[in-house]
Amino acid sequence: MKRLLINILRGIRLLFYSGLIGAALFGFGVMGLVFFMSNDLPKLPQPLSRIIETPQTQIYTSSGEMLITLGERKTVPLNMISTDFINAILAIEDHRFFEHDGINKLRTLKGLYITLFKPGQVQGASTITQQLAKNLFFSFEQSFSRKFKEMLVAFQIEATCSKEEILHAYINQIHFGAGAQGVEKAARIFFDKSAVNLTLDEAALLAGLPKSPTGYNPFRHYNRALARRNVVLNRMAAVGFISPDQARQASETKPLLAAKRTDSRTGSYFLDALISRLVHIYGQDVVYYGGIRVTTTIDLKLQALAVQSIRDGLNRLDQMMGLDSTAPVRPQGALVAIDTASGAVKAMVGGRDYYESEFNRAVNSRRQPGSGFKPFVYYQAFRQMGFHPATVMTDRPVKITIKGAPDWEPKNFSKQYQGDMILKQAMTHSVNTISAQLVEQIGPGAVINLAKTCGIKSPLNEVYSIALGSSLVTPLEMASAFSTFATQGVRHEPFLIWRVEDPFGRVIYEHIIQEKQVLEPALVYQVVDMLKSVIDRGSGKSIRQHGFTRPAAGKTGTTDQYNDAWFTGFTPTLCVSIWTGFDKGRNLIDINGTGITGGRSAGPIWAQFMKEALKGQPERHFPIPENIRFETVVGATGCFEPEPVPQVLDERLTDVFQEPVPPSTSVVPLKPDQVPCPPHGKESP
Amino acid sequence: MIQQWHEPATFQEWLKRTFSFLNIGLVFFAALFIFSEFRFNWCEKLLGRYLAATNPHRPETGSIWKTGRHTLAANRFLNDIIQKKQEATQKVEQAQTFVELSSGILPGEWVTLQKEQFKSLYRSLPQSISSRLISPARLIWILSGKDLNRIFCEGAVQGLNIYFLDSQNRVIHQLTISSEDIVQIETGVQPISKNIEEIEEFSNSIFSARHFFEAVFMLPEDIIPDLILNPELLLDEKGQIQKVGIWNEAQSGFINLGFEFEANGRKRVVVVKGREWAVWQLGLILRGDTR
Structure with a gap:
């Protein structure tokens, strides 16, 4: 027994002296480390409020409404912040904030123990001061070295600033997610109110966000955010800021989020395109740190309509295809609306939901326009070949020989051939074989030149199939190019920015609307008349x-x-291009196995958008050039008087005619030198 | 004196040594050290003070300083733009001629011109150039019309672009003053050191000076000023006029007239502009179509 006691005493002695020597060595080590690392520690700005002085870039709509502030941190003094919020953030992040001098030693030791001896587990031990130090100076790299430096800076902050200054700096720079930095902006974004007006449940919800701004983003994970909010409330009750009853009552409420959803990103395809353009011109520093003021072309009303139209249209498309909201891949869409009188982009939607996919299909996705390219072919045929809307051509099988490549044999959408018809009818019903014959005569190069003149900037392949839209273009390009037809051939460059000012209001850029007559008004009117017919009775x-x-x-x-x-x-007044389709790998086929055309998917979106966009505006007609006269001709012959239409014009075509062309008439606009009959278009080509 | 240390032999000796003054003191001070640190945080305070003292000598690193540098770079960039613009504006305000205006605006720079200043600059142009840029009648219509909001002048690689804008920044009319025009305004018309016969464009219409001027004086008095729009160019030239040629095509309502001067045995041709219709009438007389 005595022997055992002696052995215990020996152990205690060993432990005591080892501990003493260990502690002394540790102390010297720490001091050495402090001296060694202090030279590399970042300098602390003085006063600490300097951290919130970066000027913010403000972006406005064309009518002067604020769209977004880049890098916004609205600073508010502590007395303009709800006490509940201050208590909530203290309770959940650092309830001993007013007691420590930078670190919470017991929590730090516990965290160190867990980190060292329980691999896989993480114990957060950072005080508010440490978090401030990390946010101001350090990356999010997890290392002992970083933690140690962060701790030293926290000591310095505590030694040089009052607790109120630290709390003020922390609360005004902390990230809450959804683009909210600082409590005032967070209160505005999530609850559309000032930080001083936050109620207990709202304050607790906000205070719970900094732990995982994305994971608890209430716009996306409302229930998760509420659960976290309840943790905060319970913590507030535990540390005595509120009573358990108050915590229970608050946890039973469901705070109403702001109706206008925003996020950490711009939340807008238009803004993405705009910022990308600004960065291209001025660089990142000016855009994000320069405090510039940008007036854009966007019209908020049209933009909201565009978003809604695309959303509704794509939901209809889902229904047609038998897809529900859980389908892994759903069709996408894009819309660009351009003011024809200036080229200003009034609305832009680059996809179904920005928060699901930020890829801006309106400007970055190049797709085949299909028959959307035919107006360029027809205009060029009018200009180059002297054709006009009453020129007769034959809808028949076409084979175009291409040197060094297989023959090109375009087919009609309906797989049928209708024989003779005037070009107006061919455009109205989007007859591929006639477009192919036209491009064979005028050459694909001429079509490309015209498309580029009208504003297509994407590279176009000089192949005959250009007539049927085989080259890739963006919706923005299509809207811009068609806009040239809407303005009697006057071209306007599309643009997003009206004006850029420096922080003092001095103008550094402004857009000037330059007009260039690139097409002949009379020929443009003839094409426009055909395109009107497409809407009135065609595809x-x-x-x-x-x-x-x-x-x-x-x-x-x-x-x-x-x-x-x-x-x-x-x-x-307004030109709008809409694209629908899958990003890749799928076709637009309805539940009956029938393909979905532009008329079925994009057309209704266009109609919905335009109906609302033009509501309240006077009805405007396309101006008719002075040298245009109107004639009524027979659709199949191009002649004034109806003639018996032969059932079969050419015996070689017998097998491909499905039904005879009905003798219908059509009103066509003609120039003074254009004679509708005889059908020279049919004979002369 | 060497003291031999030995382990306590008895339990009493162990207790005696364990609770010695030295050990109790050590434990007490260690406990005091730990307690006072937990109570007063003096370690943190000490380190904090030390670091605050070394603060001015430490580097401006970390995300907050990086942001500051970005802001500084942005301010410099914007100030640079504004400064250049202010300099250009100052030069433009002082410009008396389009040559001075052009030298004040680099390609890509732009300034707003006052209406009065534009009028003054326009008046400083030789008539042959001013009329070619924009007819006086059109200019009067634009400048006194209600659509004009301001005049926007932009430097370009090939000269100057001048835009007349309405209140919506829409271009009502655009003028381009090419580098060639600017050189011509600056240097005036340079004589060509050739015989007039060597200039192909005059080859079909060369007349002796006497014949030419006889025909000129047969024109009505009010037409003659339109025939030679810049007589000073000819009056400044030394020597005698030997021959006169008429250019074989009109440009923007003007036709070039070439006057061959001879001085000290050397010939050179001064080209001036005449209004197309005045030259056409002169041509009829020269060719004997009207007498």
């Missing part, structure tokens, strides 16, 4: 079926295999 008649009654012109576009479905159309 785009869904526009009328969906209740859009104003004068409008446009063209559908559907590519092979139904990969892309377009509608690009315009009134005299």
